[in-house]
Amino acid sequence: xxxxxxxxxxxxxxxxxxxxxxxxxxxxxxxSIMAPSGWGKTTLLRILAGLExxxxxxxxxxxxxxxxxxxxxxxxxxxxxxxxxxxxxxSKKMPKSQIYEELKKAGLEGEELVPVRKxxxxxxxxxxxxxxxxxxFDVLILDEPFDGLxxxxxxxxxxxxxxxxxxxxxxxxxxxxxxxxxxxxxxxNGLYCI
Amino acid sequence: MNFITSDKKxxxxxxxxxxxxxxxxxxxxxxxxxxxxxxxxxxxWKLMEMAGQISFWLSVLFTVLRIxxxxxxxxxxxxxxxxxxxxxxxxxELAAPLIAVIKAAPVASFIILILIWVPSRNLSFIISFLIxxxxxxxNVLYGIENTNKELLEMAEVFRVSPGKRIWYIYMSETLPYLxxxxxxxxxxxxxxxxxxxxxxxxxxxxxxxxxxxxxYLQTPELFAxxxxxxxxxVWFEKIFLFIIDHVIRVx
Numbered sequence: 244x245x246x247x248x249x250x251x252x253x254x255x256x257x258x259x260x261x262x263x264x265x266x267x268x269x270x271x272x273x274x275s276i277m278a279p280s281g282w283g284k285t286t287l288l289r290i291l292a293g294l295e296x297x298x299x300x301x302x303x304x305x306x307x308x309x310x311x312x313x314x315x316x317x318x319x320x321x322x323x324x325x326x327x328x329x330x331x332x333x334s335k336k337m338p339k340s341q342i343y344e345e346l347k348k349a350g351l352e353g354e355e356l357v358p359v360r361k362x363x364x365x366x367x368x369x370x371x372x373x374x375x376x377x378x379x380f381d382v383l384i385l386d387e388p389f390d391g392l393x394x395x396x397x398x399x400x401x402x403x404x405x406x407x408x409x410x411x412x413x414x415x416x417x418x419x420x421x422x423x424x425x426x427x428x429x430x431x432n433g434l435y436c437i
Numbered sequence: 438m439n440f441i442t443s444d445k446k447x448x449x450x451x452x453x454x455x456x457x458x459x460x461x462x463x464x465x466x467x468x469x470x471x472x473x474x475x476x477x478x479x480x481x482w483k484l485m486e487m488a489g490q491i492s493f494w495l496s497v498l499f500t501v502l503r504i505x506x507x508x509x510x511x512x513x514x515x516x517x518x519x520x521x522x523x524x525x526x527x528x529x530e531l532a533a534p535l536i537a538v539i540k541a542a543p544v545a546s547f548i549i550l551i552l553i554w555v556p557s558r559n560l561s562f563i564i565s566f567l568i569x570x571x572x573x574x575x576n577v578l579y580g581i582e583n584t585n586k587e588l589l590e591m592a593e594v595f596r597v598s599p600g601k602r603i604w605y606i607y608m609s610e611t612l613p614y615l616x617x618x619x620x621x622x623x624x625x626x627x628x629x630x631x632x633x634x635x636x637x638x639x640x641x642x643x644x645x646x647x648x649x650x651x652x653y654l655q656t657p658e659l660f661a662x663x664x665x666x667x668x669x670x671v672w673f674e675k676i677f678l679f680i681i682d683h684v685i686r687v688x
Binding site: 292293294309310311312314316318320322323327331332374378 | 587588590591592593594595596597601605606609610612613
């Protein structure tokens, strides 16, 4: 089932962050939303993730869907290792070896047990990406997921995300056209009704 | 918000301790009267002599049991009360004046008041409890209230169970505050606990021995008991923090 946002509006106090926004995101496809800063992209994703409520409008197609997300910030527990951060969101049945394997694919071999606060910004970003992709999901929400990665790691992680999210609905927010193009699917520029 | 943190980097250097010991030895020799200032060597000898007597160990056991159990009672009470206060504003508001009074009231007032109510045998238990409670309560509550809201949102998106949220997010975020609170309050417990024993003079306590040393002007004993208290305080702190660091591990 496609995800439909119908005439959505959201304001914080006097400021209207999202105004009468409508979009249809095809099931099993990537939809990349590109817009400048302050447009309300993150607010839109927070509404999709159920962390904010829209003031007006309707969202359809998310019923009983499992959502996974990469936030704009890494949102990792700094005192915990990459393994522990990932185990935090996984079921107990997930074998440790699988987590090690996924971290290896993200180029984090040897860093699995290091407290996350000691990792570089790019490494933390990759841990956050692995965490989002290792859990079972129907809809993957990505809020500027490749920010802070160098070109080599960016390409590696784009490839990783595409591989792991095949056949799933992916909603990507980015300000880099190259990233949107590399992820494939539909690109939406700005807050326009489709 | 009033909370205390510790800094591991500010450790005591052995060379600094040695300089102060040499300085103490020189001053003691210059004065030449043991009753005024005993030398560090004499203190060590006296301590070794005392350690050979069973009464020494019985006094140590008496005081350790009471101060340690008072601290542990404060540890659990403070942590549980802080946890309840974090989601129940009524309990938080109810506890606030009580904690403020315990924090601000002079220890001597508590000691005298408690001596009216309970036998002096259990005085150091109650005093160490009262000293540690506000520090642990305040720090743990601060840690819980300052838990990263972004992590809680992340846990919500990933449908993480409440048990896991408590263990991984709240414990991981609060543990450094709890550790700092324990480090600070343990030292305070020993200071206040022994002071209470000196005032209450419970039979067979370290405080009683300190009091006797003062009465009979036994300066070497006074210093030896003081050194014993310092060592007990440091060891107890190290053991307890080791337990926090290695047993309560959020992994």
